[in-house]
Amino acid sequence: MKAVVELNNVSKTYFKKVALNQITLNFAKGKIYGLLGPNGSGKTTLMKIVAGLHKHTSGSVLVDDQPISYKSKAMVVFMPTENYLYPSMKVKTVLQYFRDMYQDFSIAKASGLLEKLELNAENKVSELSTGLNGRLKVALAVSRAAPVYLFDEPLNGLDPISRKIVRNLIAEAAGDNNAVIVSSHLVSELEPILDRAILLKDGSVALNEGAEEIRIQKGKSVEELYEEVYRS
Amino acid sequence: MIKLIKYELQKKYRMFAAVVVATLLANIFLIVRAGEMGLAILAGLLGVGLLVLYSVDVVKMYSRDINTKTGYMVFMTPNSGYKIIGSKVLTALIQGFIILVFFSAVLILNSTIVYGFSGEIRFFDMDISYLQFISYVAIILVALILYLVQFVMTIYTSITVRKSVLSNIKYKGVISFAIFIAINYITAQIYAGVDHLFNFSQINGVASPAELLQVLLPPMLTATALCAVFILVSGYLLEKKINL
Amino acid sequence: MRFNNSTPIYLQVIDKLKADIISGRIGLGQKMPSTRDLAQELGINPNTASRIYKEMESQGLCFKKRGLGTFITESDKMVQKIKIDMADQLTADFVEGMKKLGFSSEAMVDLMIKKVNYSETEEAENESSC
Structure with a gap:
């Protein structure tokens, strides 16, 4: 299986702090990866590096076989955990913005999703509740068609219904032509859609295994394994 | 690039509208109440007000994107750092031009109301033609815009340095401010050098617009060149050294 | 699910x-x-x-x-096979579970017959009361 994102001995250090320590990971198309770990384990840093928002200190990062550059951003969809949309923009303007900035963005798909997600195109971003904001972010992300999707804590702060909607949208986005990477510290809700679970601990890879394999061979859920890894 | 500029300008729509409305109100109030004196007050207030508003808005246009999460909207797009900075500079120039035209239009409109329309304007003791007056004003204001944008670029560069090279260092605020001062000192020296090099003739009496242009052209070109340098430096830092 | x-x-x-x-x-x-x-x-x-x-x-x-x-x-035969396999598994689980509790084979069978009778009477009562 061809890797669409390759990290080789990637480290990220901030002055004294080591956020990522010699990470080597491959992400293949057609799979959904769970990037798991508590806050500060390096999940967001790793995602931001692949998204081109952070520069790695050492090692190599390849996206679709090319060293990462601003051009890679055309192949990577990143959904940050924070609310990053301009507060004074109307939802419909946000959609137009995405259409103008990203060649692979389908405004038709996004507009179609708005109704399903109970989003009003005339509302300003600042008028949206947390739940609606979370839904909008995901809708924007899945309306792009790119080889790599990165969702950073997409379920955070959302009510149960929004969480289910978001999770299903993420699962739907996954296909044979792309890799989906989802980070979360809420493991149980995410488990059933994961192909592989990657656990980060203090900036290193503590575990990288297939989710079903964990259940078959260890008789444990990914969540149980997660608790084991982080208890120590 | 054009799209980036389009959205930057769109974001300023409300501010533009507020400025137009406020000016209109102040205008009516001042001219009706104070006539000729009102025109002078209007010119002064509007000039200073627009200048301050412009400077603050142009700086915010960049600092907001680089320091807060809303910047992700721009920085996640497949555009190089050079393009992003370049789009903000061009937006600043366009914005400056719009404000310039607005300012001139307000003054011209009001002076025709107050003075009536004649082919000439009394300027101190001289009668100069309308066309000449406009030419003077245009040249000076364009030079002003160029310099202002160049000055804002020194702020942009300092902000970029702070967010990139200095991001892990303790006193990054102080250091970036010191860098800002240093950059401006250096640019001042450059302007002085250019002035020394190119302007050996003194202008006596009333200069024609062409002569004014001749004097101002070197610093205007210097400002443009400096802008280009700052765009390259900031763009490079954004490409290679930034962590958002 | x-x-x-x-x-x-x-x-x-x-x-x-x-x-x-x-x-x-x-x-x-x-x-x-x-x-x-x-x-x-x-x-x-x-x-x-x-x-x-x-x-x-x-x-x-x-x-x-x-x-x-x-x-x-x-194939209906297949369905029957599944049924039998599942029943087999259920029974095997039952036997193992009971063994762990310490039940002897006779006790197991007794309990099972009791349960079957009980459920048959329950069904009859439900039908008559309808």
Whole structure:
């Protein structure tokens, strides 16, 4: 299986702090990866590096076989955990913005999703509740068609219904032509859609295994394994 | 690039509208109440007000994107750092031009109301033609815009340095401010050098617009060149050294 | 569908599908959803859905008609076989569980007969009271 994102001995250090320590990971198309770990384990840093928002200190990062550059951003969809949309923009303007900035963005798909997600195109971003904001972010992300999707804590702060909607949208986005990477510290809700679970601990890879394999061979859920890894 | 500029300008729509409305109100109030004196007050207030508003808005246009999460909207797009900075500079120039035209239009409109329309304007003791007056004003204001944008670029560069090279260092605020001062000192020296090099003739009496242009052209070109340098430096830092 | 995340999900789904086949909720020869649709319906990973069909195919529970999709077996014999296999498994689990509790074979059988009688009387009462 061809890797669409390759990290080789990637480290990220901030002055004294080591956020990522010699990470080597491959992400293949057609799979959904769970990037798991508590806050500060390096999940967001790793995602931001692949998204081109952070520069790695050492090692190599390849996206679709090319060293990462601003051009890679055309192949990577990143959904940050924070609310990053301009507060004074109307939802419909946000959609137009995405259409103008990203060649692979389908405004038709996004507009179609708005109704399903109970989003009003005339509302300003600042008028949206947390739940609606979370839904909008995901809708924007899945309306792009790119080889790599990165969702950073997409379920955070959302009510149960929004969480289910978001999770299903993420699962739907996954296909044979792309890799989906989802980070979360809420493991149980995410488990059933994961192909592989990657656990980060203090900036290193503590575990990288297939989710079903964990259940078959260890008789444990990914969540149980997660608790084991982080208890120590 | 054009799209980036389009959205930057769109974001300023409300501010533009507020400025137009406020000016209109102040205008009516001042001219009706104070006539000729009102025109002078209007010119002064509007000039200073627009200048301050412009400077603050142009700086915010960049600092907001680089320091807060809303910047992700721009920085996640497949555009190089050079393009992003370049789009903000061009937006600043366009914005400056719009404000310039607005300012001139307000003054011209009001002076025709107050003075009536004649082919000439009394300027101190001289009668100069309308066309000449406009030419003077245009040249000076364009030079002003160029310099202002160049000055804002020194702020942009300092902000970029702070967010990139200095991001892990303790006193990054102080250091970036010191860098800002240093950059401006250096640019001042450059302007002085250019002035020394190119302007050996003194202008006596009333200069024609062409002569004014001749004097101002070197610093205007210097400002443009400096802008280009700052765009390259900031763009490079954004490409290679930034962590958002 | 609610999952127990500690045991293989694909097996849990197959068990459920088997139960549906036996109960008739899924008819013989019925067309099954595509792997993508199945994954979406159940909220599972698409590759897991493929695995489910693959495993069921190897057990003879379904088959692929090229270009048309996956279909449940048309063989009634197969359904009976599943029934017997499940019953077998249930019984084996019962016996093992009872053994762990310390029940002897006779005690096990006694208890079972009691339970069967009890449920038969209950059914009769329900029918007469209707």
